[in-house]
Amino acid sequence: MCRAVEVSRSGYYDFKRRPKSKNRINNEKLLIEIRRVFWDNNRNYGSPRVWDQLRNKEQILCSLNRVARLMRYNNLVAIQRRKFRVTTNSKHNYPVWPNVLNRNFSVEKPNAVWVTDITYIWTFEGWLYLAAIMDLHSRGIVGLAMDKTISDTLTLQALGQAILRRSPPKGLICHSDRGTQYACNDFKALLAQHELIGSMSKKGDCWDNAVAESFFHTLKVELIHRMKFRTREEAKRKIFEYVEMYYNTKRAHSTLGYLSPFEYEKQALVF
DSSP: OHHHHTOOHHHHHHHHHSOOOHHHHHHHHHHHHHHHHHHHTTTOOOHHHHHHIIIIISOOOOOHHHHHHHHHHTTOOOOOOOOOOOOOOOOSSSOOOOOSSTTOOOOSSTTSEEEEEEEEEEETTEEEEEEEEEETTTTEEEEEEEESSOOHHHHHHHHHHHHHHHOOOTTOEEEEOSOHHHHSHHHHHHHHHTTOEEEEOOTTOGGGGHHHHHHHHHHHHHTGGGOOBSSHHHHHHHHHHHIIIIITTTOOBGGGTSBOHHHHHHHHHHO
16 A cells, blocks of 8 residues: 555554644544534535524634535535426416415514415335415424315415414415416415415415515425335325425524424424
8 A cells, every 4th residue: 555655654654643733633623523414404404504503502712614625625515406396387377376476585573474385205106296475574484285186276285274273363475376276266265364465475475475485495305206106105204204394393584594494483483
């Protein structure tokens, strides 16, 4: 080995006996903490989120550049994202609401604006469709429904769950795309019953509902694309666990100052 790297045997053994520098010892200790945060979050965190948890939540002194360097040298790379595809069908004869939200994604208080969308997950039993309702203030998921069909009942169940869970005030804006599941009479009737205001994206403009689509993108990157679900029930269980036990309560969100959605919401209620 010494011949291969062109060093003397005495030089090699001298290097082995040499005590570790203080900087190297500190880096090794920090790397242990970095790996802990990285794996505790199932490889979802890149260096900014790892650094924020260590520095701001656990009071471990370190710089972002140092964390990024150690992660890069040790091949600790967050799972990469895939492209998102549209699922709902906007070719129908139902009347649609105007775009009341108009891309105003910054909301000062909880239960003022909800956004909602539908996505799909493959299992060995076939497709599983998922409808979610997000509180735009905290990015928390307040309504969730899953079924083997993409019928109108899917969105009704998600909205019903959000209403039961949050008891929203009159005038809350509920924004969606123009899919039939949101434009249908039953969905509109449920909004009207609770005096909520409907809002819909412009035709063919995915950016008008970008925050809801971003959540599904995160869900697929951090959970769906890593697993093969044998049954729909298995997928439902894993998705529920991810949303309620990780995403809402633990996962740091860069838009929220690296707080989880429900941590951010609690902070807003205090102030």
